[in-house]
Amino acid sequence: MQENAQIEETQIEEPTITFDSLGLKPEILKSVKFAGFTVPSPIQEQAIPVVLAGRDMVGQAHTGTGKTAAFSLPALNNMKLDGSVELLVITPTRELTTQVSDEIFKYGRNLGVKTVTVYGGSSYKRQLDLIGRGASVVVATPGRMLDILKRGMLNNFAPSMVVLDEADEMLDMGFLDDINEIFSYLPTKRQTLLFSATMPQPIKTLAAKILKDPEFISITKGETTNTDIEQLYYVIDEHERDDAIIRLMDSEGTKKAVVFCRTKSEVDRLSNVLSNAGYLANGLHGDMEQRQRETVIKGFKNDSIKVLVATDVAARGIHVNNIEHVFNYHIPFDPESYVHRIGRTGRAGTKGKAITLLTPLEFKELQRIKKKVGTSMEHAFVPSKTDLRTTTIDKIVTNIENQKIYDEAHTVIEKLRDDIDEETIMFKLISMILDKQDIKGPSNIGIPADKLVAILERASKRNDNNRRGGRGGYRGNNNRNRSGGNRSRSNSSRDGGGYRGNRSSSNRNRNRD
Missing domain, CATH: 3.40.50.300 (P-loop containing nucleotide triphosphate hydrolases)
Structure with missing residues (x-):
């Protein structure tokens, strides 16, 4: 004491x-x-x-x-x-x-x-x-x-x-x-x-x-990363990010987590996706009013919000000790951000898990982060529907064993016995439970092992060739709406970069946080 x-x-x-x-x-x-x-x-x-x-x-x-x-x-x-x-x-x-x-x-x-x-x-x-x-x-x-x-x-x-x-x-x-x-x-x-x-x-x-x-x-x-944090990465195709993160949350039994995104619009969109999937999720980014930010942070601390979807800068002031998972929806741009992100979990002597989604084209960046930070990150495969159903059945068995029996259950059984034998009643009740275990997304998510090695080899060569390419941009005060998304990022790449200055006539969006 x-x-x-x-x-x-x-x-x-x-x-x-x-x-x-x-x-x-x-x-x-x-x-x-x-x-x-x-x-x-x-x-x-x-x-x-x-x-x-x-x-x-x-x-x-x-x-x-x-x-x-x-x-x-x-x-x-x-x-x-x-x-x-x-x-x-x-x-x-x-x-x-x-x-x-x-x-x-x-x-x-x-x-x-x-x-x-x-x-x-x-x-x-x-x-x-x-x-x-x-x-x-x-x-x-x-x-x-x-x-x-x-x-x-x-x-x-x-x-x-x-x-x-x-x-x-x-x-x-x-x-x-x-x-x-x-x-x-x-x-x-x-x-x-x-x-x-x-x-x-x-x-x-x-x-x-x-x-x-x-x-x-x-x-x-x-050391630069906490040894109490288990670090995993999953190689997927770009279009699988939403399905992958939902599947991983379901399989991990995620109770409290931070999901990191690169842009504000991505935060807003993904928090809606996770909410529609049944998670108590909300977003946090720099364009929100201070009162709204405080409400979200308070909700995350008192567990009325279980999944916080945030940009790097917005999440740096959050200190909550019971965060079990950190998800990187995209791999961060640099090692410093990676360390900041995963440091949200594994606090106060508790164990945590950091999960990163990446495509084969981003594998070179993963290797750079691993080398720079000196951390150990293990590759894993996203569970299939079959894998997740097996896990779900184990949880159902545990829940049934621990379920309290109500007096009304006897009345229901007596009424059902008039037309159905006890074994069929049992099968029907368990099937009702299974019907409610909706596993979302396709049967398989991510790149299978037999294709992964060849894909990563090709991606590594492309990254070596393109390492020094890119475009420039401008940041200054302006009156433009910075709530665009990946499309805004693509547009800025075509015209040479984003602008933050006193240019109210510009209609292009910018949403870096």
Whole structure:
């Protein structure tokens, strides 16, 4: 009993450091609180004062530690917002570029900050035009950024802060020469930050070359994912996602879960799908009113909502200890998001399970996450209807054994005996129970084992060939409806990316969270 009391006291103890105490502007604190954050992570607690002071910095921290906020919050705080590009962030992949841009936009939205994403595959003219409209932040991949600088396409491009994010991954992808060359085009008077999960010698050499008297901050931990979390992945076809997640929830006997989606419209649609399938599901994303968000979170905590369908950012402020399952409707864009997501389960010494759905084309991203996070993820097959019916029968047997017998049951049996023998009565009653066990979806879901190996081999080769492709985009304040879905994402790919600026005439939707 004394031990429990001590734990309770530890849980309610006030933190010594909060975002309010770090000296950030009220507009930034408002965005931070809207995202659900109150206490900075260790890397944020140590890095933010250093960056605010204008010093160069090397930050060594594993994925999932909040590095983006560690540099973006103080960078936004120090901006002059004079219409020029003040912050350049270089990331290894187009997926991470988009995510970092979205996160910076959310933190800076109350300041009117505009961000542009720049990566290969789209029109140079469009990207340069978006930058020229007053962007304060450019988030770019090394190849396209170097190409733009070498061609002299940007006039007066002199960011006062440059951030290298996931430097060790850029080294692994062969971008080190590009990085060195990019810095030859940047002003020598600048603040430079370098973040890396590991510090191999080439990264140390790069840091010594591009940073001036940097502060070194190291946040390391023995493991990045909880060993109490069982991690599984299922390879399916794209059109099977809804059927797969319902089948897995049914087979797992899911009682309390978080389902992560990439977009707001996907959250709304999937929460309706799961509700129609009989689950007490509701959605949570950044476009909801604060009162509505609070109602959903309260319902999830008090069990009136059993399945929370959410975007990454919306779910980060949720701390509930009895979540049994985390489902990744799509594989997350980067390892950091994966760690954040699955960390919702397996809390307070309980066991949890993290389940990820992916197509063969996404298998390369899975391998990258496994390598980066150093986690163990096992492949499994979605149960068939036959498999699930067998499990259902076992549950029915258990329920019958534990069923309380009511006095009225005797009356029903006596009436039935007039026309039906007892054995037939028993069969009919059990058949009534089986009729109510509706197993939704097709008989088989997912790619069978005999086809999977060949498909994954082909997909891996395609991903290697397409690794550096992509398009750029713009994030700034605007009046457009950002409630589109996968179609909006496809449209932005065709025209070179999304726009968040003061362009009320635009009719295209954007729904990144």
